[in-house]
Amino acid sequence: MDKTTIRILLATTVVAWVNAESEYLSVRDICSRMPAGIFILRPNSCNNWLQCPTSPDAQDYDEGFCAYGLYFNKDSNRCDSIENVSCPFESTQTKPENRCATAKDGAFLADPENCNGFVFCANGEETRSSCPKGLLFHPSKSACVYPKEYKCPKKSENISADPICNSIATGTIFADITDCTKYHQCTNGGKLDSLQCADGQAFNHTTLKCVPRKAAVCHPLAPELQPELEVCGTEGNIRVGYIADEASCSGYYICAKEDDGKPDRKPTHLKCQNGYFFDSNTWSCRDRLNVKCNLDRCEGMDNKYVNVAGDCGAYARCKNGVTINTGKCESDYFFDERTQGCTPHKISYIACAA
Template sequence: MFKSPLGILFCFIFSSIYAQQSEPSVEEICKQVTPGTTILYPNTCDKWFRCSSSFSVKDYEDGTCVFGLYFNKDTGRCESIENVVCPYASPETSNRCAFEEDGTFLEDPNNCSSYIFCDNGKEMQSTCPYGLIFHAEKAECVYSTDYNCLVKKANPICKAVPKGLLLANINDCNKFYKCDEKAQLISLECNEGEAYNYSTLECVPRNRVVCHPLAPELEPEVDVCGSENNTVVGYIADTESCSAYYICAKKEAGKPDRQPMHLTCQNGYFFDNNTLSCRDRMNVKCYLDRCKGIGNKYINVIGDCASYAHCKNGVTGKIGKCKTGYFFDERLQVCTQETITYAACMP
């Protein structure tokens, strides 16, 4: 029975380095696949392992095929050795022609100059003449200048899981992996505005996604740059702060920028949407709470330059008014007979 210390932290990262490592453990594989997935036990042909619904090994299940059978990871069953291609079997025992029609040519995954001919369900190994390589699509030997042959070894994790299986990327909820027909691990990414849903194996809107438990939390999206096919590009005032603003970038296919740059003017300045500049706060009319970011002070009130409001903990409090004939000067923090015409308090 397979056992593992509990509480161990796995930071299994898919990369080019991974291809150089030894075969992954069942824990490492089960970290990526959906709970309940049955895999071929690494480095075996007849053992299987069903990943648990949690990240422990408390409720796992494993088994071994009876004598004369191999485990078929694509069907999830034990089958005749003659009908199963085991990725861990030696070339002498592995039969890649088991599921191919007679007369089929197969490329040799380890040698560009070699190929396999399927005859009566058996492999016939052959080699191209000197200087030629095997063209997989044309099923013939050609000059190396006529075909780009890339010898790709199967990805370690794709050897153990069913072909076509989707796997979560524990480093990025926007991305996921797929094991293709040749056991190569392909990195894929969801469309903008979507993320990979770990529980349903699909890309869904970010606000409905269930990310892999080990993946970092998604960066919050900001809905200020319009909607699809009705986007806003450029500078937009923050609707919650007089001094802040967004920069909406232009995206492809008419999609809005969901992660615009968010910036703040220097202390004492407000963003002016008319001039697209940071201006002295007294020269900008802002209908938001002008006390935000201010300590225990008084500010002018929009629409009445004779009135003032008390700021407490960055929030507007009680409102007062200078006596008749006086105006409130926010800069000096006093009522004065000098006429005040700051844009901040004008009607």
């Protein structure tokens, strides 16, 4: 049985935290996932930047606004000319109505809507014009040039699919707060990649690297890292199928057959319904009296008496599912768990057989 089949049988629901987010994350949401001190672009802004707290204990955010006519470049952590920055939130912004109001008289500015066009400033007023056909306006040279001399920047696309990558630099690596063995990276186009550490490793959110599980410091928001189980055997002795958990009479693991030929280190753990114990011989949940279990048979039995493994004349008194004391019927009498009393009729339940 492969792991995919097991997951389908158990109707496991996987919730993707990214898709559950609203269109814009709050600054606190973003910084809670990021390495300390990282610079971000405030959601739904093009010129407002913030620096996340420099330590987990710090609460304050450093903040700034780019000078007029500039956008914040989240990849270089500084303000830059609008022509050089692709702002993921640009569709929500209102561009400066008149950039010539602060430009030198006679200046030529790029037309953000048209690579072939430009703006000429005279007496603080804008005059829009275009280069001859086949030429592009080069902002740095303030001149019309051939396409081979200038690459027209791509227009900002609409809000990218992932909200957190809109505000942080491309290539940023940060922890997955749902699983300590995984991490995320923002790639070109605002795409969020989910990555998995190798077997036996987990993601250390303080060093932003995968390290041996025992050395990993998980993100504070991530679930506690559970130790890898060896119930499914070793690489030289792999166990596949249904295995008693050896911690209770009703519990068992499902060890999947892994594609890489290694033991399943994350087997699914289940328990039989009340009144039934797991039978390793038949891989089934059976009436508790028809299963031999050498563990505490008071499991699931509150304030009752149960048969004792290996002696059908003995009994155990239960409280809150555990044995509190034991006793034995008179000579030639047997204890019957079903009737909760001693009887002269021979009892031969598998549960108490020698």
